[in-house]
Structures are given as structure tokens and as C-alpha cells.
Amino acid sequence: MIPFAKAHACGNDFLIVTEDAAAKRDWSDLSRQLCARNTGVGADGVEFFAWLGSKSGRIRLHNADGSIAEISGNGTRCVAAWMCSMIGAKAGDELRIETDAGLRICRINSVRANGSYSVEVTTGMGIPSASRKTVKLANGHSVEGLAVSTGNPHFVIVVDSSDFSVAGTTWQEIGAQVCSHSDFAHQTNVEFVHIVSPNEIEIRIYERGVGPTTSSGTGTSASATAIIAFYRCLSPLRVVAPGGAQTVKWDGPGSELELTGPATLIARGEAWCG
Incomplete structure (x- = not known):
């Protein structure tokens, strides 16, 4: 038996499993089993956790497909x-919280524990970088975007269409090809x-190792980085995902x-995990 906790941030859901509980297990295989929507608990990924102090810890993230992020x-x-x-x-x-992308300090802004347990958190996400990039697809079409690093890789595409399509192709199809x-x-x-206004954008996310997701913290950060740096939007920026x-x-x-x-x-x- 594997003890776990489950949490979500804007619908992006994760399991928290301590390293002690997962000892002697293959974490990739365990993540695939636990994250399976129909035969497991269901999640976008597993955060394997170890305490380092009374208010500090280390995490190792495996995506739903078992890959490491x-x-x-x-x-x-x-x-x-x-x-x-x-x-x-x-x-x-x-x-x-120590991650494979470096230390992240999370400031707790509020805690609500009446009927459910929710927190609002401000996280220092490090220093991002962004540069223009063109990706040429297998069909010969080119997609213009911005390569952004927020500790993990992102490719941000700015669209005019309200359905987020690119040259008549759905964002899900383009996302799978670019990913x-x-x-x-x-x-x-x-x-x-x-871009909705200088202070607000809407996004859709195709996440590596997962596929389309309702939200992404690093994806939100990457999108904001690209739009503030290259499209003259303003900070603080409201980023709306599904x-x-x-x-x-x-x-x-x-x-x-x-x-x-x-x-x-x-x-x-x-x-239960075999």
C-alpha cells in the first residue's frame, strides 16, 4: 500500500508521496500506476517528497507518463x-522547497480550513529567460513563437483566434507536434x-508528459514572461487558464x-500498487 495526499492548483492535480513510502519502488512505474485516470488514483503527476527541516523539503516530480520533469x-x-x-x-x-530546477521559496498569503483546506501562495520562480524561435513542422509549415526557460522548457505561441488555433489547426494538434x-x-x-488587455491574457497548455491540462504554474510564468518581454503587457499580469x-x-x-x-x-x- 502506498500512502498519498492529493491536491490541485487550478485543476492541475498532483499526488504527494513521501520518499520513505516509495522506497525500493521504481518511481516512473509507480507514477504511471498512480496517475492513471481510470485504473489508478488519477493525477497529472507525482511529487515525491522528503522533509529537510521543520519548514523545508525536497521534491522530485514525475509526470503522468512516468517521465521526469x-x-x-x-x-x-x-x-x-x-x-x-x-x-x-x-x-x-x-x-x-528544493526542486530539480533549484530552490523555491513559497510565501503563504492565506489559509482557509473551513470545510476544505486551501491556501494562497506566492512562489519565487527564479529568473526566466526568453528568445524568439521558429519551429518548422513536418508538413513544412513554420510556427513562430518564443522559447522560454522557467527552470523547465516552454514554447509560447501568441494567437489571434479565440479558439487558440494556429493557421486553421487546433492548438491540441500543434501542441503535440511542437512538444x-x-x-x-x-x-x-x-x-x-x-492577449485580452495589457493586464490580462488567456492561455491553453499542452504539457510535456501529460498533454492538454487545465493549468500550469510554469506555463503561466512562461506565458507572462513572453508577453511582458515582447508584447508590452504589464506586470502584475493576470493569466487565465481553463x-x-x-x-x-x-x-x-x-x-x-x-x-x-x-x-x-x-x-x-x-x-494498491503492484
Whole structure:
């Protein structure tokens, strides 16, 4: 039996499993079993966690397909919510979480524990970088976008259409092609951005190792980076995904980006895994 906690951030859901509970297991295989929507618990990924101190920990992220990811902004925030519940953290507390993309400091803005357990968290997401890039698809068509690093790779495509399509092709199809394109040695996350105003954008996300998702913390951060840097949108920027809105504050190149959003605990339990 594998004990777990489940949480979501704007519908982007994760399981938290301690390293002790997963000892002597193949984490990739375990993640595929646990994340399966119909035969497992169901999730976009598993955060394997180890305590490093009373308010600090380390996480290793495996996607639903078992692949390893450097970081998830939403997954990190879900872990912060779980840590809050475990230690009774309050608004104003800071949690330190080591990821494969570096240290992330999560500031707890609020805790709501009446009927459900939710927190609002501001996370320092590191210093992002962005540059223009063109990807040539197998059919010969070229897709213009921005390659963004937020500790993991992203390709951001700005669209004019309200359905987020690109040259008459659905964003899901383009996302799948770009994600696995040979230009990206370890694949890439893909975001499609529609600019609503200088202070707000809407996005769709094709996540590496998962597919279309309702939300992504690093995808939100990457989209905001691209739009603030190259399209003269303003910080703080409201970023709306199908799962909900998050806010990005970024002062431009060389400065750390801050991501603010909610995370909610869903369940605790145990799972049979062969």
C-alpha cells in the first residue's frame, strides 16, 4: 500500500508521496500506476517528497507518463499546501522547497480550513529567460513563437483566434507536434496565448508528459514572461487558464518572477500498487 495526499492548483492535480513510502519502488512505474485516470488514483503527476527541516523539503516530480520533469509551479504550490496542513503553517510563513530546477521559496498569503483546506501562495520562480524561435513542422509549415526557460522548457505561441488555433489547426494538434519536435532534445511544454488587455491574457497548455491540462504554474510564468518581454503587457499580469486565474509579477530581464495562486487539498488515502 502506498500512502498519498492529493491536491490541485487550478485543476492541475498532483499526488504527494513521501520518499520513505516509495522506497525500493521504481518511481516512473509507480507514477504511471498512480496517475492513471481510470485504473489508478488519477493525477497529472507525482511529487515525491522528503522533509529537510521543520519548514523545508525536497521534491522530485514525475509526470503522468512516468517521465521526469525539472519542476511544476502548480505542483510545488500543491506541496506547499500539504506542508502547511502537516505543520499548521499560517499566513506570513515561508516554506523552502528544493526542486530539480533549484530552490523555491513559497510565501503563504492565506489559509482557509473551513470545510476544505486551501491556501494562497506566492512562489519565487527564479529568473526566466526568453528568445524568439521558429519551429518548422513536418508538413513544412513554420510556427513562430518564443522559447522560454522557467527552470523547465516552454514554447509560447501568441494567437489571434479565440479558439487558440494556429493557421486553421487546433492548438491540441500543434501542441503535440511542437512538444515532441526534434528542436527540443528533452521535449518542451507548449503554451498558446491570447492577449485580452495589457493586464490580462488567456492561455491553453499542452504539457510535456501529460498533454492538454487545465493549468500550469510554469506555463503561466512562461506565458507572462513572453508577453511582458515582447508584447508590452504589464506586470502584475493576470493569466487565465481553463482551471482558473493566477497572477504573475515580473520586473523584466534579470529579475525574479513571482507567481501567486491557490492550491487545495483534495484527499488523503492509500493505493494498491503492484
